[in-house]
Amino acid sequence: MSIQVSRAHDIVDKALDYRAIRQDMIASNIANADTPFYKPRDISFQDTLMAKKAEIFNDEKNKLALAQTNGSHIPLHEERDTSRATTFYRDGHMARNDGNSVDLDVETTEMSKNSVMFNALVMARKKSSGIFNSVIEASAKTS
Template identity: 65%
Template sequence: MSFEISKTHSLLAQAMDYRAARQDMISSNIANADTPYYKPRDISFQDALIAQKNELYDKEKPKLQMARTNSRDLEPKSESNTVKPTLFFRDGHMARNDGNSVDIDVETTEMSKNSIMFNAIVMANKKDAAIFKSVIDASAKVN
C-alpha cells in the first residue's frame, strides 16, 4: 500500500529534480565558456510541471463522457500527460570569433535565479512537512 503525504509532495520533489538538472546544465555552460563553437543549453520544464499539477488536481472533477450513438463512431482520444521537459539551445547572444555564444553574465544570472527558485521549493517542502508534523504532534496529545 502506498502512502501519499499530500498531492504537492510529489510535485515539489519533481520540481526540485528539474531545478537540480537545470543547475547542472548552467554549470556546464559556464565550464564550456572557452570551448570553440559551444552553444549554451537550457531546459524548460514549466509546461511539464503545469501539466502534472493539472493532472493531480483535476482528477476529482467529473469528466463528461462522449456519447457513442453508433458502433462506427470514432473512439474519443484519451487524455495523457505526454508533456516532458524540453532541452534547447539558448540562442540570441552574439557568438564570439571562435563561434562560442556563452555569455557569462547571462549564465550567472540564470544560475542565481535557479538557485533562488530551488531554495523556495525546499522551503515549501519543509512547510508542507511541518503542517503534517504539527497535526501528528497535536493528535498525540489527545487522549
C-alpha cells in the same frame, strides 16, 4: 515508506528534480565558456509541471472542448508531448570569434535565479511537512 502529505508534493518533488538538472546544465555552460563553437543549453519544464498539475488536480474538467461541426473544418492539432522536459539551445547571444555564444553574465544570473527557486521549493516542502508533523504531534498529546 514515505507518507504523502499533499498531492502537491509530487509536483514539488518533480520541480526539485528539474531545478537540479537545470543547475547542472548552467554549470556545464559556464565550464564550457572557452570551448570553441559551444552553444549554451537550457531546459524548459514548465509545460511538464503544468501537465502534472492538471493530472493530479483533475483540471481536465475546466478545459474548453473544441467542436468540429463539419468534416471540412480543420481538425484540432495534437498537443505536444508534455511528459518530459524539453532541452534547447539558448539563442540570441552574439557568438564570439571562436563561435562560442556563452555569456557569463546571463549564465550566472540564470544560476542565481535557479538557486533561489530551488531553495524556495525546499523551504515550502519543509514548511508543509512541518505543519503535518505538528498536527500529528498535537493529536498524539490529546490521546
